[in-house]
Amino acid sequence: MSSTGRAGRPKASSRETLAEAACELFLERGYDATSVADITQRAGVSRSSFFNYFSSKSDVLWSGVDERIGLATRSLELLGRTATGAAVRDILLLVVRDFAPDPLALALRNAAAMGLEDELVRDTGLRLARLSQAVSAAARTAGIEIIRADILGAAHAAAVLSALRVWAEQGAGLGTPEVVLKDALGAIHDLPWSD
Incomplete structure (x- = not known):
């Protein structure tokens, strides 16, 4: 998974990008069918980045x-x-x-x-x-x-x-x-x- 173009992203922007990606996926696939990996892939950030901002999907x-x-x-x-x-x-x-x-x-x-x-x-x-x-x-x-x-x-x-x-x-x-x-x-x- 590449993070090209994502380096130096401000903290609030990464958080907002993850939240936006999660909401899009919840609407498309449903909450249960969406994984943290799906969210990070859609947002273009690493799994560890997700857990820097959120402790869980909910x-x-x-x-x-x-x-x-x-x-x-x-x-x-x-x-x-x-x-x-x-x-x-x-x-x-x-x-x-x-x-x-x-x-x-x-x-x-x-x-x-x-x-x-x-x-x-x-x-x-x-x-x-x-x-x-x-x-x-x-x-x-x-x-x-x-x-x-x-x-x-x-x-x-x-x-x-x-x-x-x-x-x-x-x-x-x-x-x-x-x-x-x-x-x-x-x-x-x-x-x-x-x-």
């Missing part, structure tokens, strides 16, 4: 959201005892703020064509659990009892991931996920942060 879809969830988790931890519902919601809005159409949005919109339905359910569940735990921990640190904190965590995490899904399915160019998330967070009004 990471191609989730890496942007995972970075944002990681930042949100750290920000939630920093709230400490001063965590309020408003502060938590502001942090969660950052997960979707300025979110541009990306491989995940494409996958959510084309899940059936890409053969990704089961993969997305499983992978969404992992992100849901991670974000839910972070919100719940912030609530417990702020003095909220554990069951209420867990319910708040699950509801807020579901709002974030559901907002991304709905935004992508509606057509990522038709609005912003931030607007969808604000509506979703409004639906949690029956679960106030405090009594």
Whole structure:
């Protein structure tokens, strides 16, 4: 496999090229029928280059959201005892703020064509659990009892991931996920942060 013309490629460009190649192949062949080797061949990079950017095939879809969830988790931890519902919601809005159409949005919109339905359910569940735990921990640190904190965590995490899904399915160019998330967070009004 030759990488002629690829030397000196900027990091972001290689990452984007790999993601683009993966999405093309997922649409053409389906997720299960596409290998990492197929992706690297299409992108014109080595297998080791793939693993410099992504830990797995599914990471191609989730890496942007995972970075944002990681930042949100750290920000939630920093709230400490001063965590309020408003502060938590502001942090969660950052997960979707300025979110541009990306491989995940494409996958959510084309899940059936890409053969990704089961993969997305499983992978969404992992992100849901991670974000839910972070919100719940912030609530417990702020003095909220554990069951209420867990319910708040699950509801807020579901709002974030559901907002991304709905935004992508509606057509990522038709609005912003931030607007969808604000509506979703409004639906949690029956679960106030405090009594």
